[in-house]
Amino acid sequence: MELTGTAFWVFSSLAVLSAFGVVFFRNIVYAVLSLISTLIMVSGLFFTMGAELIGALQILIYAVAIVVFYVLVISTVPEFKGKAFQTKYMVISIPVGMLIFVELAIVSLFGAWKSNTGVFTPDVVKEVGNVKAVATMLFTKYLFPFEVASLILLVAMIGSIVIGRKEHVIDEEAEG
Amino acid sequence: MELVGTVVGIVIKSLIFIIGMFLGAAYLTLLERKFAGHVQQRPGPLHVGPHGLLQPIADALKVLTKEDLVPNSVDRVLFYLASLMAFVPAIMILAVVPFGEPFTIFGLEIKPYITDLNVAVLLALAFGSLSIYGVIFAGWASNSKYPMIGGLRKAAVLIGYEVALGFALVGPIMMAGSFSLREIVEAQQNMWFIIPNILAFVVVIFSILAETGRTPFDVQEAEAELVGGYITEYTGMKFGLFPLAEWYIATFVLSAITVIMFFGGWNPPPLLGWLPIPAFVWFSVKVFLLFMFFLWVHWTLPRYRVDQITEIAWKVMLPLALANIFIVAIWIIIFG
Numbered sequence: 392m393e394l395t396g397t398a399f400w401v402f403s404s405l406a407v408l409s410a411f412g413v414v415f416f417r418n419i420v421y422a423v424l425s426l427i428s429t430l431i432m433v434s435g436l437f438f439t440m441g442a443e444l445i446g447a448l449q450i451l452i453y454a455v456a457i458v459v460f461y462v463l464v465i466s467t468v469p470e471f472k473g474k475a476f477q478t479k480y481m482v483i484s485i486p487v488g489m490l491i492f493v494e495l496a497i498v499s500l501f502g503a504w505k506s507n508t509g510v511f512t513p514d515v516v517k518e519v520g521n522v523k524a525v526a527t528m529l530f531t532k533y534l535f536p537f538e539v540a541s542l543i544l545l546v547a548m549i550g551s552i553v554i555g556r557k558e559h560v561i562d563e564e565a566e567g
Numbered sequence: 568m569e570l571v572g573t574v575v576g577i578v579i580k581s582l583i584f585i586i587g588m589f590l591g592a593a594y595l596t597l598l599e600r601k602f603a604g605h606v607q608q609r610p611g612p613l614h615v616g617p618h619g620l621l622q623p624i625a626d627a628l629k630v631l632t633k634e635d636l637v638p639n640s641v642d643r644v645l646f647y648l649a650s651l652m653a654f655v656p657a658i659m660i661l662a663v664v665p666f667g668e669p670f671t672i673f674g675l676e677i678k679p680y681i682t683d684l685n686v687a688v689l690l691a692l693a694f695g696s697l698s699i700y701g702v703i704f705a706g707w708a709s710n711s712k713y714p715m716i717g718g719l720r721k722a723a724v725l726i727g728y729e730v731a732l733g734f735a736l737v738g739p740i741m742m743a744g745s746f747s748l749r750e751i752v753e754a755q756q757n758m759w760f761i762i763p764n765i766l767a768f769v770v771v772i773f774s775i776l777a778e779t780g781r782t783p784f785d786v787q788e789a790e791a792e793l794v795g796g797y798i799t800e801y802t803g804m805k806f807g808l809f810p811l812a813e814w815y816i817a818t819f820v821l822s823a824i825t826v827i828m829f830f831g832g833w834n835p836p837p838l839l840g841w842l843p844i845p846a847f848v849w850f851s852v853k854v855f856l857l858f859m860f861f862l863w864v865h866w867t868l869p870r871y872r873v874d875q876i877t878e879i880a881w882k883v884m885l886p887l888a889l890a891n892i893f894i895v896a897i898w899i900i901i902f903g
Contacts, residue, residue, distance in 0.1 A: 393570045394570050420704070420707055424645075424648075443684055446686075447689035447690045447693055448689065450690070450697065451693040451733075455693060456696075456726075456729070459722060459725075459726060462704075463719065466703060466706070466718070467719070520685045521685065
């Protein structure tokens with residue numbers, strides 16, 4: 392119990408620190424690095440709460456699969472462009488940020504008393520394991536939303552392929 | 568008090584694993600150099616110690632005492648950090664690899680693994696792919712075009728093979744009905760999972776070669792095109808850490824995971840269970856054979872082009888892995 396408490400404080404303080412880094416680093420590669428750090432620390436928080444499946448998926452999907460694409464794009468941006476600071480984007484980003492903050496605050500405030508009301512109490516989860524608990528819910532009660540989500544992802548994938556497809560590659564040097 | 572005990576126990580166990588892996592990796596370099604020598608019809612390291620046996624120690628001393636040169640225009644923090652970011656995740660996979668059943672010595676139960684999580688496979692995959700950041704950031708921080716190209720190539724290759732690898736490992740997981748590596752081994756006591764999962768095994772071999780950057784897929788450091796790829800600007804021990812992490816530690820640990828998933832882990836081969844050979848020896852022999860297989864491929868085959876590699880990943884490996892899932896599902900329906 393004591394170990395879990397210590398781990399919680401270590402992980403959460405590091406997560407908050409790296410989240411500050413994401414916002415305040417002017418060098419975008421450093422910002423992405425802090426983002427990776429934040430995501431890994433959040434995964435550590437999941438582990439301390441006993442949600443190992445979500446913790447592992449958090450590293451595998453968020454910290455690696457998704458952020459790798461950010462890094463791929465960002466590392467090809469010239470440095471001076473990455474450091475550019477334009478106030479006009481704050482007009483949109485501050486209200487949107489506030490909105491997301493309020494949403495998260497509501498979810499966490501009301502969610503705190505809502506938790507542990509389902510079938511899967513901590514004892515049941517300890518008995519059957521994380522993976523089985525998630526799979527049971529995902530493939531019975533939430534099957535339809537699950538399939539809809541995969542359909543939406545498929546649509547997004549096909550759309551991006553259509554947008555990104557080129558009829559033929561124009562070799563500018565060969566032409567001009 | 569319990570906290571201190573747990574922490575001390577885990578620290579000691581981790582230190583044993585890490586130091587063992589370091590020494591093992593040092594001698595894997597000698598093994599590889601000897602093997603490469605014999606493949607290319609030359610003796611390999613011969614003069615330091617009896618038959619070159621002390622060569623890894625000489626190498627380590629040399630690499631550690633080299634001048635630590637950092638180019639002027641690199642991003643210093645990331646430049647130092649990148650070599651660690653390639654190295655640490657490779658070591659971290661060890662945390663979930665079981666090397667055998669728990670056994671008892673002098674009344675003390677010893678578990679030859681650090682943790683037995685029930686999502687060990689996922690964590691191994693996650694740590695394995697985290698080391699990609701070391702390569703990408705090494706390329707970016709070097710502030711030079713060849714390392715940059717090397718890093719981006721590695722990222723492109725890894726994105727493709729990570730997906731295929733993830734799908735390929737679904738087969739054994741389906742048959743064992745568990746994500747825990749120890750339970751997967753226990754499920755293979757009668758028959759190894761290689762039998763219906765042969766397609767997945769092929770995919771895994773390709774993915775490990777790509778993920779550790781061994782030769783048919785070593786486009787990120789293709790010396791004929793990119794000087795040295797992402798390690799061009801590195802010197803001394805920082806230079807040494809990259810191959811140590813990728814070629815030796817990652818290859819060894821991923822071989823261990825492949826053995827656990829497909830070749831029955833520490834179970835003896837069929838019909839040989841009566842031999843008085845401990846389980847740990849069987850496991851080591853299998854991992855060693857698989858590691859030698861990777862060396863064999865490395866020193867025999869020429870290099871693919873980067874577009875061919877990504878093409879294989881998406882057009883061949885991913886469909887093969889999906890087909891494997893289909894076959895295994897039918898196998899489970901028929902044979903239970």
